Amino acid sequence: MDVAIIGLPMSGKTTVFNALTRGNADTTGASEMHVGVVKVADPRLYVLADIFHPRKIIHAEVKYQDLPGPESLANSQGLSGKYLNVLQAADAFLLVVRTFNDPAVPSAQETIDAGRDLSAMLDELTLADLLVMDRAIEKLQEGLKKAKTSDRTGITSQIDIAKKAKQGLEAGVPMWRQQLTGSETAFLHNYQLLTYKRVIVAFNTDEDGPEVSLEQLELAGESSSGLGYVSLCGKLEADLALMSEEEAEEFRTSLGIEDSAMDRVVNASYDTLGLVSFLTVGEDEVRAWSVDAGMPAQEAAGTIHTDFTRGFVRAEVIAYGDLIRCGSIAQGRKEGLLRSEGKTYGVKDGDVINFLINV
Ligand SMILES: Nc1nc2c(ncn2[C@@H]2O[C@H](COP(=O)(O)OP(=O)(O)OP(=O)(O)O)[C@@H](O)[C@H]2O)c(=O)[nH]1
Ligand SMILES: [Mg+2]
Structure with missing residues (x-):
């Protein structure tokens, strides 16, 4: 599973990336993209290994990609930028929303408002798809003018599909929730629309919380429907991720944190995307594979x-x-x-x- 980390500038994307990948990527304004691959913890593999004594144990993996702030949807211009292909290739987005208060960390906005920032980011995704659909409709209409009579019906129905998707987007319905037929979906697939991806929100809180839930934000309309979320302190989790497992576990217990950010984000991702793991066993390897339920x-x-x-x-x-x-x-x-x-x-x-x- 490929997850692209997106969010407003300085929301803590790189910090969360470090927490998830035990990474040490620079959070002082570096502008390169970071990539990290993480194993999906699955204790069943070790139990199976005790039975089958395989040469290898292979976990399912999640690849996280951390995009530089300005490129990661800071504004709709950023989307046409060089990271668009990374966004298009991702299976899901981890959307980091700042809820921590730290006067030392600058923010484009004067206040901390998770609902506002989350809505802004979701709007960015929708807007990006709207732009793509607008351009598609324009192109198809141009093509229609020049088309042979025999091709006209086909092109006209393609324009109708694009218009239908556009209408849905304008009403704030992401592509994954739009009611479309199989052939409509197949046609739209060509456009690699971003709102086909499921979104998991990571509320990046202060060390002492408070935990944030989607429900409490009372987002307008249905915009929060189908989102997954976790509430975590990126900075703390990034520190814990660099400790030994025992040490980190001790800290977590003393802080009353049950699971690591790594596990919680993976669990939320599996839940939101509706993924399950099937297992294969043998002398060579015991392995987990993630697929749609x-x-x-x-x-x-x-x-x-x-x-x-x-x-x-x-x-x-x-x-x-x-x-x-x-x-x-x-x-x-x-x-x-x-x-x-x-x-x-x-x-x-x-x-x-x-x-x-x-x-
Ligand atoms: N107090 C506090 N500071 C944080 C937290 N998470 C990130 N920061 C700080 O916020 C600043 C920005 O964090 P980054 O992780 O670089 O944010 P980013 O979204 O990757 O930033 P850009 O890539 O520049 O958009 C850094 O100084 C972090 O140390 C947090 O949970 N609490
Ligand atoms: Mg960053």
């Missing part, structure tokens, strides 16, 4: 290797809990807990899967 088994096979989609025969599936109870695949088979599933089986979290492939 309910993804058909044939498509899930394709995440391991693209050839697996074509060669899919069936999937042998056992739930993680059942496998642990049985102690081995063979015992699971004996007890009838190892199921044989077809192409359309919807993958669930914790499914231990062996794909049977015919290549």
Whole structure:
């Protein structure tokens, strides 16, 4: 999963990036982009490793990309900039919103107002898509003038789709929530619109909180619908991320923080995006793969290797809990807990899967 960190300038993006990646990126106004890859903690892998003794344990991964302030949507101009492709390639956005009070850290605004800043950022995303749709409609209309009669119907319906998306955006509905048919979605896919991505908000609080929740912000209309969020202190978490795990754990306990920012952001991302992990086991590796919940088994096979989609025969599936109870695949088979599933089986979290492939 690729997550691009966005937010207003000086909201604490790089600090949060450091907290999430145990990084040490410069927060004194550096202008380069930072990239960090983090393993998704999954204790089930270690339990499975005790059974299968694999050579490797491979976690699912999240890639975080931290964009320099002015480029990361500070204003709509920034979007056409050189980082647009990074935003387009991301699976989700982590939107950092400043709620910490620190007179030493300058801010474009005089007051701290999470609702205002969050709305402004969401508007930026919508605005960027609106610009793209406007340009698309213009281009298509030009094309229509020159088009052969036989192409006109097609182009006209494409213009209608773009106008429909534009209307939705103007009403403040992000693309992912718009009611569109499969062919409309397929056409719009070409434009790599940003509001197709799900947004997880990270409220960057002071060390002593208070925690911020989306509900308390009372955002206008439905604009907060479908957002995930976490409340964390970026600065504190960035410090903790550089300590040993034991030390950090001790500090967290004394501060009453249950989970690390890393775990909480990953959990919120999985929840918001509706992701689950299926697991594969063997002598070579025990591994977690993240996919959309309910993804058909044939498509899930394709995440391991693209050839697996074509060669899919069936999937042998056992739930993680059942496998642990049985102690081995063979015992699971004996007890009838190892199921044989077809192409359309919807993958669930914790499914231990062996794909049977015919290549
Ligand atoms: N007090 C306090 N300061 C913070 C917190 N998070 C970030 N800062 C400070 O705010 C300043 C900006 O933080 P950055 O993480 O660089 O913010 P940014 O959004 O990456 O900034 P740009 O990339 O320049 O837009 C730094 O001096 C940080 O130390 C926080 O939770 N509390
Ligand atoms: Mg930064």
